[in-house]
Amino acid sequence: MKLKKIVSVFVFIITYCFSYSQDITDISKITGNFQMDAQLYNKDNVIKTKDVPEKVRTNNYIYFNYNLGGFNAGLRYEAYMNEILGYEGYRGSGIANRFISYNSDILEATLGNFYEQFGSGMLLRTYEERQLGWDNAIDGAKFRFKPVTGIEIKGLVGRVRDFWSNGSGIVRGGDATVSIFELFPSLKQSGSMSLVAGGSIVSKYEPDQSATLKLPQNVAAYSGRLQFSGETYSIEGEFAHKINDPMNVNNFSYNSGNGIVLNAAYFPDKLGISLNFHRYDNMDFRSDRGQAGKETVINFLPTLTKQHTYALASIYPFATQPNGEIGMQGELTYTFPRESFAGGEYPLRMVINYSRAQALDTSKIDDFTYNSPFTGISKNLLYQDANIELIKRWSPKLETSFSYIFITSNREVVENHPGRFGRVYAHIQAAEVLYRFTRKHSIRFEIQNLLSSQDKKITLEDKDDQTNGNWAMGLAELTIAPAWYVSLYDQWNYGNDNPDLRVHYPNAAIAFVHNSLRMSIGFGRQRSGLLCVGGICRQVPSANGFTLSLTSSF
Amino acid sequence: MKYINRTIILLIIAVLLYVTSSCDRIEPPYTDIVKVDTTAKDNDTIRRILLEDYTGFKCVYCPTAQDFAKNLDSIYSGRIILMAVHAGFWADTDKVHTYNFKTPEGDALDKFFGNSGLGNPNGLINRVGYPDNAVLKSGKWEATIQNILITKPKMSIKLAATYDKSTRTISGTANIKYLEDGSSNDNLCLYILEDSIVKYQADVRYSPPDRWDYVHNHVLRGSFTGTWGEQLSTAAIVKGTQFSKTFSYQIPAGKDWRTGQLKVIGFIHDFQKTYEIWQVAETDVK
Numbered sequence: 001m002k003l004k005k006i007v008s009v010f011v012f013i014i015t016y017c018f019s020y021s022q023d024i025t026d027i028s029k030i031t032g033n034f035q036m037d038a039q040l041y042n043k044d045n046v047i048k049t050k051d052v053p054e055k056v057r058t059n060n061y062i063y064f065n066y067n068l069g070g071f072n073a074g075l076r077y078e079a080y081m082n083e084i085l086g087y088e089g090y091r092g093s094g095i096a097n098r099f100i101s102y103n104s105d106i107l108e109a110t111l112g113n114f115y116e117q118f119g120s121g122m123l124l125r126t127y128e129e130r131q132l133g134w135d136n137a138i139d140g141a142k143f144r145f146k147p148v149t150g151i152e153i154k155g156l157v158g159r160v161r162d163f164w165s166n167g168s169g170i171v172r173g174g175d176a177t178v179s180i181f182e183l184f185p186s187l188k189q190s191g192s193m194s195l196v197a198g199g200s201i202v203s204k205y206e207p208d209q210s211a212t213l214k215l216p217q218n219v220a221a222y223s224g225r226l227q228f229s230g231e232t233y234s235i236e237g238e239f240a241h242k243i244n245d246p247m248n249v250n251n252f253s254y255n256s257g258n259g260i261v262l263n264a265a266y267f268p269d270k271l272g273i274s275l276n277f278h279r280y281d282n283m284d285f286r287s288d289r290g291q292a293g294k295e296t297v298i299n300f301l302p303t304l305t306k307q308h309t310y311a312l313a314s315i316y317p318f319a320t321q322p323n324g325e326i327g328m329q330g331e332l333t334y335t336f337p338r339e340s341f342a343g344g345e346y347p348l349r350m351v352i353n354y355s356r357a358q359a360l361d362t363s364k365i366d367d368f369t370y371n372s373p374f375t376g377i378s379k380n381l382l383y384q385d386a387n388i389e390l391i392k393r394w395s396p397k398l399e400t401s402f403s404y405i406f407i408t409s410n411r412e413v414v415e416n417h418p419g420r421f422g423r424v425y426a427h428i429q430a431a432e433v434l435y436r437f438t439r440k441h442s443i444r445f446e447i448q449n450l451l452s453s454q455d456k457k458i459t460l461e462d463k464d465d466q467t468n469g470n471w472a473m474g475l476a477e478l479t480i481a482p483a484w485y486v487s488l489y490d491q492w493n494y495g496n497d498n499p500d501l502r503v504h505y506p507n508a509a510i511a512f513v514h515n516s517l518r519m520s521i522g523f524g525r526q527r528s529g530l531l532c533v534g535g536i537c538r539q540v541p542s543a544n545g546f547t548l549s550l551t552s553s554f
Numbered sequence: 555m556k557y558i559n560r561t562i563i564l565l566i567i568a569v570l571l572y573v574t575s576s577c578d579r580i581e582p583p584y585t586d587i588v589k590v591d592t593t594a595k596d597n598d599t600i601r602r603i604l605l606e607d608y609t610g611f612k613c614v615y616c617p618t619a620q621d622f623a624k625n626l627d628s629i630y631s632g633r634i635i636l637m638a639v640h641a642g643f644w645a646d647t648d649k650v651h652t653y654n655f656k657t658p659e660g661d662a663l664d665k666f667f668g669n670s671g672l673g674n675p676n677g678l679i680n681r682v683g684y685p686d687n688a689v690l691k692s693g694k695w696e697a698t699i700q701n702i703l704i705t706k707p708k709m710s711i712k713l714a715a716t717y718d719k720s721t722r723t724i725s726g727t728a729n730i731k732y733l734e735d736g737s738s739n740d741n742l743c744l745y746i747l748e749d750s751i752v753k754y755q756a757d758v759r760y761s762p763p764d765r766w767d768y769v770h771n772h773v774l775r776g777s778f779t780g781t782w783g784e785q786l787s788t789a790a791i792v793k794g795t796q797f798s799k800t801f802s803y804q805i806p807a808g809k810d811w812r813t814g815q816l817k818v819i820g821f822i823h824d825f826q827k828t829y830e831i832w833q834v835a836e837t838d839v840k
Binding site: 247 | 561565568577582583584586614615625629630668672687690693695696700758
């Protein structure tokens with residue numbers, strides 16, 4: 001009934017607008033997109049796939065947006081029939097997102113569901129990432145006000161999406177950004193300089209219904225940030241503080257939370273250097289203190305590790321540890337001069353990257369508080385990634401790249417497996433060749449090898465813990481632009497501790513693209529493991545079968 | 555510039571208002587003095603609550619939730635009945651951990667409500683919130699309990715159970731009295747629980763996390779009535795109706811249950827529709 005009412009109102013508005021005036025129809029437009037992901041599951045006892053009685057599961061999304069001048073109205077309908085494995089919690093169908101907004105040069109106002117980010121997102125970032133089954137849209141109201149050039153003020157209130165409902169906590173927030181050089185152009189030394197200052201405050205309200213603990217009903221967090229950039233450099237930093245926020249995730253700690261993020265980059269011709277640092281202490285921030293995982297999260301704490309594109313390098317990803325982590329990353333990108341030994345017509349490009357995350361050095365004071373000196377770094381290494389990539393183009397048709405990646409992952413922390421694995425040490429080598437026959441036809445080959453050891457051998461027949469030992473992978477991808485893409489690959493866990501699991505994970509896929517339509521069909525085995533984007537992860541179970549993906553926009 | 559100044563001043567005022575009105579800094583002690591009326595223990599007048607804790611002996615975060623449940627049991631003494639259901643991946647046996655806590659009933663409940671799929675530990679509080687919001691993390695248990703405690707019971711249940719050593723049989727009686735009108739959907743479920751099982755449990759609070767002498771309490775062992783119970787009446791039940799149901803269960807050979815630690819719980823729930831538990835009772839096996 002609710003759906004019918006909303007659709008009726010939507011259709012009425014559109015019909016009314018069409019009938020009102022031919023001029024209106026001329027300036028209004030409807031846009032949208034559609035996505036369908038389907039998976040057919042075959043039983044595979046070797047990789048211990050889950051039983052799926054339905055055999056086929058699909059996730060479907062359709063989005064409509066109606067625009068009339070400064071007004072926008074949109075809705076997104078989602079149908080999980082039933083949800084693809086790994087998307088637990090989304091079963092069923094309904095309108096997951098609907099909004100109406102008004103935009104002008106100085107004001108934007110939205111009622112309904114919306115996404116927003118303050119600063120780096122350390123206090124507030126709501127977004128949708130379908131790969132992760134992540135959607136923490138806020139249902140409420142927001143405004144964005146630009147009184148003069150160089151000043152932007154944002155405010156919002158609402159509840160965070162929690163699968164098919166909203167969290168019980170109410171989120172309120174405000175943010176101000178001042179672009180100093182836009183406000184005072186006379187201070188500007190050169191055209192590309194930028195100096196931006198900002199501050200945010202976010203507060204959540206949730207009633208205290210505990211008979212045992214004194215829980216704060218209003219928890220506020222605030223932050224300040226500064227960004228300075230020129231033609232070849234940028235430097236930025238943000239500091240955030242959160243008052244006592246006892247909740248499920250931090251074991252009801254009454255410590256305040258702190259976070260600091262520092263980024264610097266220098267990028268003259270042929271060279272790029274970036275340095276990043278962050279420290280998070282008790283910075284999990286969600287509207288409902290009883291929730292865990294990805295439910296009702298308000299903020300976003302990105303990881304400082306490289307997002308590898310090679311499949312074997314992503315077997316051991318890193319997930320940000322909001323309860324306590326110090327992380328750093330440095331990256332050097334260098335293109336050799338033409339006259340040097342690695343130069344020539346197409347000079348060699350080199351990318352060296354190193355990142356590291358350590359636990360905080362904390363000590364327990366009592367059941368509710370702990371001591372956490374700002375400079376305290378624990379000896380507990382959570383994650384380390386040292387990698388180098390060499391990219392060389394040999395001719396207009398031929399390009400190669402080689403990567404070496406060394407990862408140390410504390411799986412006990414990253415994947416919540418205390419006492420199971422210890423640290424994993426993974427050496428990954430990857431080589432890639434791209435050959436372009438013509439402007440439209442190309443073929444790409446990849447070979448990858450992962451050599452790993454870990455502190456503790458897998459001795460358990462754990463269904464979801466079978467990823468270990470050495471892996472090899474080969475891939476061939478044929479591109480017939482702009483319509484056809486065909487790929488074949490095989491991942492082989494040839495060094496698994498368990499001889500029964502030294503199996504192949506072959507896959508074949510074909511994709512067709514026509515204008516905004518993209519359709520792909522795949523068949524093969526899928527290994528279990530973590531899928532991470534920006535430090536947020538989703539457990540992907542092992543599977544065997546067909547996949548179908550269809551996307552289109554209009 | 556006047557416009558800018560006015561805006562900035564308004565902004566500062568707004569921020570100050572936010573800061574001053576949106577912070578509840580809590581000073582020690584962090585615990586409240588608990589004032590819960592636990593004097594009324596008559597099953598005729600109070601509605602008891604079944605807290606089903608979906609757990610697993612390999613789930614490192616589950617002991618924290620179990621302690622949380624135990625704490626609630628002591629606060630709301632006599633009002634809460636606990637049941638631990640080992641289910642899902644974290645309750646699977648392996649070469650090292652061979653003791654199987656799983657039961658067909660626990661597996662069926664887990665599959666139906668989807669607890670382990672959403673990540674243990676979590677629980678059901680009288681199974682309220684089905685189908686979308688029944689599975690609750692431990693931080694949400696107490697608020698749900700408080701909402702249920704203020705409601706009146708639809709019926710009273712009185713249980714008695716004895717164990718016959720010669721036949722290895724648990725038998726007993728459940729006496730039910732409807733205090734309000736009931737429905738033909740009302741099913742009576744009778745489960746067997748066991749206390750004080752000393753077995754392995756993974757616990758994140760310990761390093762290494764292996765606790766080989768962990769005491770597992772109120773563990774679901776089996777059922778007299780299958781997973782979903784038995785229908786009390788094919789017609790609507792009128793207020794004042796009484797039922798007296800007998801039950802018996804022969805402990806299968808090979809089970810290592812210690813009969814002195816066994817308990818029977820009985821509850822009536824709305825089968826087929828809301829699955830909400832209306833009333834629950836517990837008795838030791840004597």
